[in-house]
Amino acid sequence: MLTRVVEGPRRVVREIRAAAPLLRELAAPTTVRGPWLAAALHAAPAPVPRVRHRAVVVEAHRQGRPAGLALLSSRVEVRRGRPVTVFRLLGDPGPAGPPGVAPRRLPVADPDVAVHLADGVADLLATTRGRWQLHLTGLPLGDPVLAALGARLGTGAVFQTSRSRSLVDSLDTVGPVLRSTRPADLERWLPTFLDHRPAGARRADLRALARVHAAAGSLEHAVVLDGGRPRAGLLTVLDGASRRPWWGFGQPGGAATAPGQPWVALAASGRGRQSSS
Incomplete structure (x- = not known):
């Protein structure tokens, strides 16, 4: 070697x-x-x-x-x-x-x-x-x-x-969910997700990562709307056959966690x- x-x-x-x-x-x-x-x-x-x-x-x-x-x-x-x-x-x-x-x-x-x-x-x-x-x-x-x-x-x-603690996708308990992996759809909601980014994370870094993985088809974004405005949302990395919730806001960004x-x-x-x- x-x-x-x-x-x-x-x-x-x-x-x-x-x-x-x-x-x-x-x-x-x-x-x-x-x-x-x-x-x-x-x-x-x-x-x-x-x-x-x-x-x-x-x-x-x-x-x-x-x-x-x-x-x-x-x-x-x-x-x-x-x-x-x-x-x-x-x-x-x-x-x-x-x-x-x-x-x-x-x-x-x-x-x-x-x-x-x-x-x-x-x-x-x-x-x-x-x-x-x-x-x-x-x-x-x-x-x-x-x-x-x-x-x-x-x-x-x-x-x-x-x-560690992992996030759990519980959006279905909040209301009707809009899910998509299309990069163009992500751009509509990305500013809202970035406003609720993890503590200490730089906005520019997360924006770049989200766009790169969305372009590769490996990022799902999901939102629950209330009067046309997002009430809750979740970004999920599609890692092969695995779904790995990344970060969100509303219920999935807070209480919905499980042991990792x-x-x-x-x-x-x-x-x-x-x-x-």
Whole structure:
């Protein structure tokens, strides 16, 4: 197995595209697919410190398709008066996807690849200049790369598990529902949905994501009207055979929730290579 690190938005996008067959095989959620991650590469709150994007890639041979992929972003932040390079998974933080399903992935073809990918991430941390912190969040319970990475990092790695909440499509209990996947129909109601967007989400980011997925036929919008005006609404991502309610307003945006999948996070810190100065 070969492990390499590529850097820069364009090169990272190429690796995302090359990993599409692997992501399909693993039934990865929408938030790990190309359109969503491409938007994440350009979505960052202002003012923006310099963010570096990297892909740690494991492949069977050169010019082969990725067998494992870790998409990371990093930036230097000041913690307790000292500069620290903070690593996160690409898309975190960023536009929130459909709740209930772990939104991030470290896709691998098999357990052997998982070990190689964990080694690649650990080696990247070891070659980082100065202090570093690692925050990998929103991953599914039992992720093999996370387990291997935790073993590699040792006692400095801390795992945390939480259970998410998912939205439930209960619009039919509110009144007659208008449903459509047509992009032209979405434009009529999109401003109202954006007015009720999830807390902390940027309007421009969500608008772009909604339009991209609507154009691909993978976004359903549904509204209940009262006197011609929307009383309640819900956006749902059509993820293959799965329907994943994304966000809404009225009843589906509030009380209509259910337990989601457990998520796991890994936090670690350390010191990489020392400055030559």
